[in-house]
Amino acid sequence: MDRDLAPPVADGAARSRPVVMADVARLAGVSHQTVSRVLNDPGTVRPETRERVLTAIRELDYRPNTAARALVTGRTRTVGVVAFDTRLYGPASMLHAIQRAAADAGYYISIVSLESLERRPVLDAIGRLRGQAVDGIILIAPEVSVAQALQEIPSSLPAVAVEGLMDAPMPVVAVDQYTGAARATTHLLDLGHTTVWHIAGPTDWYEARARQAGWRDTLEAAGAPVPEALAGDWSPQAGYEQGRELVRHHVAGDATAVFVANDQMALGVLRAMHEAGIAVPRRLSVVGFDDIPEAAFFAPPLTTVRQAFTEVGTRAMALLLDQLDGHPADPRTITVDPDLVVRASTAPPSDTVV
Amino acid sequence: MDRDLAPPVADGAARSRPVVMADVARLAGVSHQTVSRVLNDPGTVRPETRERVLTAIRELDYRPNTAARALVTGRTRTVGVVAFDTRLYGPASMLHAIQRAAADAGYYISIVSLESLERRPVLDAIGRLRGQAVDGIILIAPEVSVAQALQEIPSSLPAVAVEGLMDAPMPVVAVDQYTGAARATTHLLDLGHTTVWHIAGPTDWYEARARQAGWRDTLEAAGAPVPEALAGDWSPQAGYEQGRELVRHHVAGDATAVFVANDQMALGVLRAMHEAGIAVPRRLSVVGFDDIPEAAFFAPPLTTVRQAFTEVGTRAMALLLDQLDGHPADPRTITVDPDLVVRASTAPPSDTVV
DNA sequence: CTGAAAGCGCTTACAG
DNA sequence: CTGAAAGCGCTTACAG
Numbered sequence: 001m002d003r004d005l006a007p008p009v010a011d012g013a014a015r016s017r018p019v020v021m022a023d024v025a026r027l028a029g030v031s032h033q034t035v036s037r038v039l040n041d042p043g044t045v046r047p048e049t050r051e052r053v054l055t056a057i058r059e060l061d062y063r064p065n066t067a068a069r070a071l072v073t074g075r076t077r078t079v080g081v082v083a084f085d086t087r088l089y090g091p092a093s094m095l096h097a098i099q100r101a102a103a104d105a106g107y108y109i110s111i112v113s114l115e116s117l118e119r120r121p122v123l124d125a126i127g128r129l130r131g132q133a134v135d136g137i138i139l140i141a142p143e144v145s146v147a148q149a150l151q152e153i154p155s156s157l158p159a160v161a162v163e164g165l166m167d168a169p170m171p172v173v174a175v176d177q178y179t180g181a182a183r184a185t186t187h188l189l190d191l192g193h194t195t196v197w198h199i200a201g202p203t204d205w206y207e208a209r210a211r212q213a214g215w216r217d218t219l220e221a222a223g224a225p226v227p228e229a230l231a232g233d234w235s236p237q238a239g240y241e242q243g244r245e246l247v248r249h250h251v252a253g254d255a256t257a258v259f260v261a262n263d264q265m266a267l268g269v270l271r272a273m274h275e276a277g278i279a280v281p282r283r284l285s286v287v288g289f290d291d292i293p294e295a296a297f298f299a300p301p302l303t304t305v306r307q308a309f310t311e312v313g314t315r316a317m318a319l320l321l322d323q324l325d326g327h328p329a330d331p332r333t334i335t336v337d338p339d340l341v342v343r344a345s346t347a348p349p350s351d352t353v354v
Numbered sequence: 355m356d357r358d359l360a361p362p363v364a365d366g367a368a369r370s371r372p373v374v375m376a377d378v379a380r381l382a383g384v385s386h387q388t389v390s391r392v393l394n395d396p397g398t399v400r401p402e403t404r405e406r407v408l409t410a411i412r413e414l415d416y417r418p419n420t421a422a423r424a425l426v427t428g429r430t431r432t433v434g435v436v437a438f439d440t441r442l443y444g445p446a447s448m449l450h451a452i453q454r455a456a457a458d459a460g461y462y463i464s465i466v467s468l469e470s471l472e473r474r475p476v477l478d479a480i481g482r483l484r485g486q487a488v489d490g491i492i493l494i495a496p497e498v499s500v501a502q503a504l505q506e507i508p509s510s511l512p513a514v515a516v517e518g519l520m521d522a523p524m525p526v527v528a529v530d531q532y533t534g535a536a537r538a539t540t541h542l543l544d545l546g547h548t549t550v551w552h553i554a555g556p557t558d559w560y561e562a563r564a565r566q567a568g569w570r571d572t573l574e575a576a577g578a579p580v581p582e583a584l585a586g587d588w589s590p591q592a593g594y595e596q597g598r599e600l601v602r603h604h605v606a607g608d609a610t611a612v613f614v615a616n617d618q619m620a621l622g623v624l625r626a627m628h629e630a631g632i633a634v635p636r637r638l639s640v641v642g643f644d645d646i647p648e649a650a651f652f653a654p655p656l657t658t659v660r661q662a663f664t665e666v667g668t669r670a671m672a673l674l675l676d677q678l679d680g681h682p683a684d685p686r687t688i689t690v691d692p693d694l695v696v697r698a699s700t701a702p703p704s705d706t707v708v
Numbered sequence: 709c710t711g712a713a714a715g716c717g718c719t720t721a722c723a724g
Numbered sequence: 725c726t727g728a729a730a731g732c733g734c735t736t737a738c739a740g
Contacts, residue, residue, distance in 0.1 A: 020733060031711050036735060046709055066487045067430065068733035070421035072716045078464070078486075085450070092446045096439070099467050108464050108486050110432070113453050132432075132462050133420045236651040264648060271651045294618060297590040297625045299653045374717060385727050390719060400725055422717035426732045 019060045028056040039064060070133065078108040079320060080129030082122070083140040086113050088234075089292045090309055091140050094162060097313025098138055105321050110134060122149040130157065136320045138162060142205045158323035162316045164206060171323075172333040173316040177207050180305040180338035181214025184259045184287040186222075187303070187340055192348045193257040193285065195224040197249065199232045199242045199269065201261040211261050211289060227255075232265045239268025247276040250284055256349040263288040263295045263304055270298055270345070281347035291341055301343035308336050373414045382410040393418060424487070432462040433674060434483030436476070437494040440467050442588075443646045444663055445494050448516060451667025452492055459675050464488060471496075471558070476503040484511065490674045492516060496559050512677035516670045518560060525677075526687040527670040531561050534659040534692035535568025538613045538641040540576075541657070541694055546702045547611035547639065549578040551603065553586045553596045553623065555615040565615050565643060581609075586619045593622025601630040604638055610703040617642040617649045617658055624652055624699070635701035645695055654698035662690050 025032040030049060037045050038053040045053070056062070070076045079102050083091045095111065102109045110132055112125045126149065129137055137157060141150065141164030150168050153159050161172045188196045198215045201208030212229055219226045230245055232238035239260060246269065249255035260266040266288035273280050280286055280300055288295060291306035315334055323329050379386040384403060391399050392407040399407070410416070424430045433456050437445045449465065456463045464486055466479045480503065483491055491511060495501055495518030504522050507513055515526045542550045552569045555562030566583055573580045584599055586592035593614060600623065603609035614620040620642035627634050634640055634654055642649060645660035669688055677683050 022733080032734080033712085033736090034710060037710085040735075044709070049709080063485050063487075065425070065733050066485065067421045067424035068716090069735075070716095071419070071425050071718085071733080072735045074716080076421065086440070086453075087443070087446045087450050089441070092441045096441050096467055099440075099465060100469075103466065103482070108482075109466075110462050110464050111453060112457065112463075113450055115454075128457070128462075131417050131420065133417075236648055240651060267648055267651045271653065271655075274653050294590055294621055294648055297594060297621045299625060299628050301625075376717080386718080387720090387728085388726060391726085394719075398725070403725080419717050422732090423719075424732095425717080425734080426719045428732080 019062045024056045024062050028052045075135050076133050078110050078134045080134035080137045081111045082125045084114045093309035094313040097310040098317050101314050101317035119149055122146050136324055138316055142207055160316045160320045171319045171329055171331055173312050175307045175338050176335045177210035178214040181211040182218045183340045184305050185215045185218040188257040189222050197227050197255050197258040198229045199260045199265055200229045202233050215259050234262050236264045236268040239265030240272050243269035243272025257285040259287045261289055263290045263292045281345050282350050285346040300345050303343045303346040304341055306339045306341050311336050373416045378410045378416050382406045429489050430487050432464050432488045434488035434491045435465045436479045438468045438471055447663035448667040451664040452671050455668050455671035473503055476500050490678055492670055514670045514674045525673045525683055525685055527666050529661045529692050530689045531564035532568040535565040536572045537694045538659050539569045539572040542611040543576050551581050551609050551612040552583045553614045553619055554583045556587050569613050588616050590618045590622040593619030594626050597623035597626025611639040613641045615643055617644045617646045635699050636704050639700040657697045657700040658695055660693045660695050665690050
């Protein structure tokens with residue numbers, strides 16, 4: 001079908017050589033500059049000529065050589081993304097959204113996933129991306145050391161941080177973790193619980209610290225006692241272990257509600273309660289954070305704080321595109337509001353004494 | 355520290371111009387060809403000269419221009435990955451492994467995630483990647499239409515498929531879904547169940563079909579009755595809905611065991627059983643597939659088939675690197691064996707009649 | 709509206 | 725072991 005016009009360049013010998021702009025020019029009977037114009041500034045080419053060139057491009061299935069174009073323009077139309085463990089639901093969701101937004105804007109995405117959040121690997125990742133000459137960088141920067149590495153990104157390189165430090169030297173887009181945690185805690189307090197326990201994420205993560213702060217401040221503002229936060233690492237296993245700790249406090253009579261820093265750990269807590277025969281929510285209320293797809297099907301369905309990962313990713317990309325269009329970076333932090341999703345893991349405290 | 359040698363090029367005016375090879379050459383007192391050699395073939399340069407060049411490179415923080423290099427070599431050192439929904443645990447895990455392996459080999463990863471598995475978007479994605487002049491492509495190709503699109507990839511472009519059709523026109527690396535399903539079914543049969551029900555994934559996915567085939571064949575080989583497979587879509591919600599269907603069959607007395615095509619749907623089944631007051635595994639045994647990180651903490655902990663996603667990703671990248679090194683593609687399918695992980699959701703059938 | 713010239717920053721033969 | 729030359733495939737002024 002594409003082949004019913006004149007055959008392109010001689011087929012036999014030139015078979016393996018890629019089609020270049022000069023081939024198109026020859027077939028269309030114009031110079032290669034005109035082909036370039038058709039591609040980059042079609043308005044300046046006479047419609048008739050343009051059509052001839054377009055036909056030749058289609059005929060030959062010509063694709064401009066990205067490297068040649070990048071060499072002369074100095075732009076690669078590639079955005080680098082640095083992320084920590086994209087197997088986790090949050091980073092994976094944001095990467096997905098960033099990728100979509102980039103494709104819509106005609107940008108490629110080059111991804112480097114970090115094995116560790118130490119300073120050195122982060123700098124290496126950024127170095128790799130700079131070596132690739134990306135036009136800009138998005139950092140999914142949940143950890144303190146990453147934020148420090150951000151300081152070393154040359155200011156000439158457009159960059160946006162996601163979920164990171166609020167005072168980064170670049171625009172930041174983040175879910176308001178503090179408010180999310182406050183809402184979770186308030187929900188529990190409103191239900192009538194005297195206080196709320198907390199299983200925290202690793203404290204070198206900003207998210208973990210902000211959630212803990214939101215929880216603590218809400219308790220204090222309400223005049224409620226503030227139990228010691230239990231330390232987790234985001235994993236279901238950690239949730240399970242601290243859940244067993246919580247069982248002891250429940251039995252001692254002073255734990256009827258817990259705000260867990262993410263859904264996976266909340267699952268571990270649910271498991272620990274189940275094993276100990278402590279009914280959720282009748283005897284212990286549990287709130288998570290993230291709203292992973294599984295959360296609605298936990299036993300019981302989990303009340304949790306939903307993060308609009310997709311919106312965060314989309315907005316981060318928009319901010320970066322703005323910089324790539326030459327606008328100066330606006331270092332204001334954009335904050336996305338989280339929603340409390342109430343399901344079946346929370347209830348008023350039962351009056352039954354254990 | 356890096357700055358205690360002679361200052362590099364004049365600082366003021368040239369500030370914003372990137373450092374190029376000629377700058378390094380000037381500082382080291384050699385030609386730019388020698389700099390190139392130090393970078394690409396250090397053995398051919400006198401150690402003393404090499405040191406001078408290396409020092410200059412460090413001094414100027416020089417990074418070779420990728421575009422210029424790609425233009426002349428015709429290689430971008432970039433591998434394109436086409437994946438469907440990288441938010442899912444499986445694709446996310448494989449992407450992560452591929453990314454690691456690529457970085458180790460000095461390759462960049464450009465990712466395009468598909469919104470739909472129709473033929474057109476798949477071809478567009480591949481077109482985008484070709485436009486970027488990637489050196490090779492890895493397709494995470496779980497669906498029939500993707501496999502068809504594979505036929506249109508020019509054979510000159512090195513490519514590897516993951517988790518797809520076994521008769522693709524390129525090397526394939528995949529977990530042996532059929533064997534995994536057979537193991538799950540056999541486990542249930544060995545426990546003494548008369549037959550095993552199945553909640554299937556969407557049948558246009560190869561994984562779903564292979565798992566269903568493994569289940570069916572095992573039943574037939576054992577002379578067990580083959581119930582009609584229930585149709586799901588991988589989501590917990592679908593598992594929940596078909597779980598309620600299963601409740602009816604259980605009540606009718608003919609369902610005591612089910613093999614669910616993935617862990618997320620198995621979670622939905624667990625939820626449906628919980629609501630119906632049917633104890634797992636006492637009255638119904640459940641086996642999943644994938645072994646997602648949450649599975650061990652379900653209520654009860656889920657017996658499931660573990661897929662070595664990381665191994666699949668790593669081996670796929672190895673096959674591609676081999677092609678990139680100029681070796682002819684070996685179109686044999688590499689199969690990775692899945693493991694049955696027995697936890698607490700399976701048991702012998704109880705003799706209690708409902 | 710279109711073509712001839714120059715040049716982007718490298719690598720790769722080719723001399724010496 | 726090192727330098728001078730050519731060229732990769734484009735885009736961008738500059739003429740006409």
